[in-house]
Amino acid sequence: MTLPPDDRPLRRHRPFVLLCAEQTAGSVGRQVTALALTLLAVTELHAGPFAASVILALTYLPGAVLSPFAGVLVDRVCLRRLLVAATALQALVVGSVPLARAAGHVTWPHVYAVAAVSGTLTFTLSVGLQAALPRVVGPRRLLAANSVLTGARTAGQIGGPALGGVLVGLAGTGPALAVGGAAYAVEAVLLFALPQALDTAAGHRDPARSAPASALRAGLDVVRADRLLYRMVLAGAGLNLGAGAVAALYVLYATDELRLAAWQLGTTYAAFSVATVLGVLAAGRFGESLGAWRATRICGLLAGAAIFLVPAAALGGAFPLLLAYQLGYGLAATVWSVSMTTLQQLAAPAGLQGRVAGLTQAVLLATVPVGALGGGTLAAALGDVTVLVASAAVALVSAAALWAPVREGRAAGEEARLADQPQ
Incomplete structure (x- = not known):
């Protein structure tokens, strides 16, 4: 069931404004928690590189x-209740760490459990919110809504680490984690204020409650049948595979081989944050003028091509080339993400939004650590530059595959649909 039509501007659309506030609060909570939990492990449990990596992997x-x-769960239960319960549980899980620390009983199993449970809840929320957004704003305003929500998340991603660092510096890891838990509690309150209509069925639900395997196959059938969506998922996997390898080698390559100073390395990361903000601002207009399908294809190529600037930095001009890479990749990848998410939501039928979002998210997430581990392993044998060039080639070829003709004509239909949206 879609919520009643609401033609007010998005900035005056109460449920959407609640989602924007929730995205900012949740993003801040995740950033503060990730930093404080890792620092607690390093400073109080004396974690080495492996233990710190395990925390990140479990997240x-x-x-x-x-x-x-x-995704199966999202499609089967009352959506608003699930979102509220997940955020409330996340507040309790994260809040258990400062309580245990105050009692002097923080242990490695506890830290690992918090990282794993918090990560599970975070990605469950991500799937649920992707399923909720089409019902909150309707299909005609999805592109603009996804752009704004990405901006809200970006604000938390930029400000969250700084806030976490200040809190740890002033009060320690325990109070910082308490603030992270409080941010999740605020998120739960905002989600509770969403319309109760989200707890009604979005589409047909099987009263017999088919087995999870059958339910998953229903979502997979949607992805496989829609050639546009299928290609985007494969292209996104290739892009993430290449980008994951580059991310794993970036710091070592920039410092050991290119001899960048710490301030230069930090500046390149700051450039990525700036590019992300610019991408959020450009995504809506770019998608409106070209259509989400064309925007996805163009930005996929730009993102893949930008990765070649990383190995090119070995030839000279390392600092400006890495700045250009972070700016170009950050801008293109942000527009790509917004446009692809919009098309995915339009392609998924009511009642299957969660499963389609869950399957897509799983593929895109899995390729990042695979690329990172593969890139690090190959670089030890072949050298950084060789692996960086190969990674860029994988990303670019994957993005180029989107330019093959789509027989079913779905891309043209969705593009025309988006072009007519009143934003």
Whole structure:
């Protein structure tokens, strides 16, 4: 069931404004928690590189493994209740760490459990919110809504680490984690204020409750049948595979081989943040003028091509080339993400939004660690530059595959539909 039509501007659309506030609060909570939990492990549990890596892996691994099953859950239960319960549980899970620390009983199993459970809940929320947005704003305003929500998340991603660092510096890791838990509690309150209509069925639900495997196949059938969506998922996997390898080698390559100073390296990362903000601002207008399908194809190529600037930096002009890479990739990848998410939501039938979002998210997340591990392993044998060139080639070829003709003509239909949207 879609919520009653609401033609007010998005900035005056109460449910959408609540989602924007929730995205900012949740993003801040995740950033503060990730930083404070890692610092607690390093400073109080004396974590080495491996233990710190395990915490990061446990944060993201559930998204790759469990997202499809989260999609089944999202399509079967009352959506608003699920979102509220997940954020409230996340507040309790994160809040358990400062309580245990105050009692002097923080242990490695506890830290690992918090990382894994929090990661599971984060990606469950991501799937649920992707399913909720089409029902909140309707299909005609999805492109603009996704752009604004990405901006709200970006604000938290930029400000969250700084806030976490200040909190740890002034009060320690325990109070910082308490603030992270409080941010999740605020998120739960905002989600509770969403319309109760989200707890009604979005489409036909099987009263017999088919087995999870059958339910997953229904979502997979949607992805496989829609050639546009199928190609975007494969192209996104290739882009993430190449980008993951580059991310794994970037710091070592920039410092050891290119001899960049710490301030130069930090500036390149700041350039990526700036590019992300610019991408959020450009995504809506770019998608309106060209259509989401053309925007996805063009930005996929630009993102893949930008990666070649990283190995090119070995030839000279390392600092400006890496700045150009972060700016170009950050801008193109942000527009790509907004446009692809919009097309995915338009392609998924009511009642299958969660499963389609979960399957897509699983594929896109799984390729990042695979690329990182593969890139690091190959670089030890072949050298950084060789692997960086190969990674850029994988990303570019994957994006170029989107330019092959789409027989079913779905791309043209969705593009025309978006072009007519009143934003």
